[in-house]
Amino acid sequence: DAGVIQSPRHEVTEMGQEVTLRCKPISGHNSLFWYRQTMMRGLELLIYFNNNVPIDDSGMPEDRFSAKMPNASFSTLKIQPSEPRDSAVYFCASSFEPNQPQHFGDGTRLSIL
Amino acid sequence: EDQVTQSPEALRLQEGESSSLNCSYTVSGLRGLFWYRQDPGKGPEFLFTLYSAGEEKEKERLKATLTKKESFLHITAPKPEDSATYLCAVQGVSYNTDKLIFGTGTRLQVFP
Numbered sequence: 434d435a436g437v438i439q440s441p442r443h444e445v446t447e448m449g450q451e452v453t454l455r456c457k458p459i460s461g462h463n464s465l466f467w468y469r470q471t472m473m474r475g476l477e478l479l480i481y482f483n484n485n486v487p488i489d490d491s492g493m494p495e496d497r498f499s500a501k502m503p504n505a506s507f508s509t510l511k512i513q514p515s516e517p518r519d520s521a522v523y524f525c526a527s528s529f530e531p532n533q534p535q536h537f538g539d540g541t542r543l544s545i546l
Numbered sequence: 547e548d549q550v551t552q553s554p555e556a557l558r559l560q561e562g563e564s565s566s567l568n569c570s571y572t573v574s575g576l577r578g579l580f581w582y583r584q585d586p587g588k589g590p591e592f593l594f595t596l597y598s599a600g601e602e603k604e605k606e607r608l609k610a611t612l613t614k615k616e617s618f619l620h621i622t623a624p625k626p627e628d629s630a631t632y633l634c635a636v637q638g639v640s641y642n643t644d645k646l647i648f649g650t651g652t653r654l655q656v657f658p
Binding site for chain 1: 577578580582587589590591592595633635637644645648649650651
């Protein structure tokens with residue numbers, strides 16, 4: 434079975450550029466999560482969707498970050514404009530139901546120069 | 547504030563040397579405690595969910611236990627392929643979402 438698929442795996446871009454990260458959740462899962470992982474802060478939840486509707490975006494750092502889920506099989510996380518402090522690994526995860534384990538993709542390693 | 551603390555930060559074991567990793571948590575009502583394994587360059591891989599104190603789960607050389615304040619991940623006779631970072635996360639009843647609070651992990655290295 435296909436797991437959570439993220440693209441691109443690596444992204445290097447210059448400060449000020451727009452960055453778009455993509456995620457395809459596991460088919461049949463109705464919850465989707467975007468996380469950011471850094472050495473200093475570990476894994477932090479950015480935003481969570483349930484049935485394509487944003488439920489909790491309290492972890493989104495600032496207005497430069499936005500996320501969408503236009504349908505059950507696709508989500509994007511956008512950073513505009515990007516800054517060097519946004520450099521991190523961004524993970525997408527999905528789960529079947531509340532209280533069920535979240536399954537993670539292999540992440541996008543983002544470097545902002 | 548809900549919090550998860552893992553110890554030790556790093557652990558070096560000889561192959562076959564059993565040990566335990568600790569996950570201490572404070573949460574206003576536990577819905578579930580999750581253990582994940584993360585290999586370099588990969589996303590966290592789900593291992594176990596524990597829901598109530600006294601519960602235990604096992605998978606190969608790993609056994610997870612839960613009390614009202616902490617969880618342990620016991621590793622029996624580890625092998626080099628068990629080397630990874632082990633993450634603990636909690637889900638609390640106070641959340642109106644399925645939000646997980648993660649600890650910063652224990653980096654385990656097993657030497658032959």
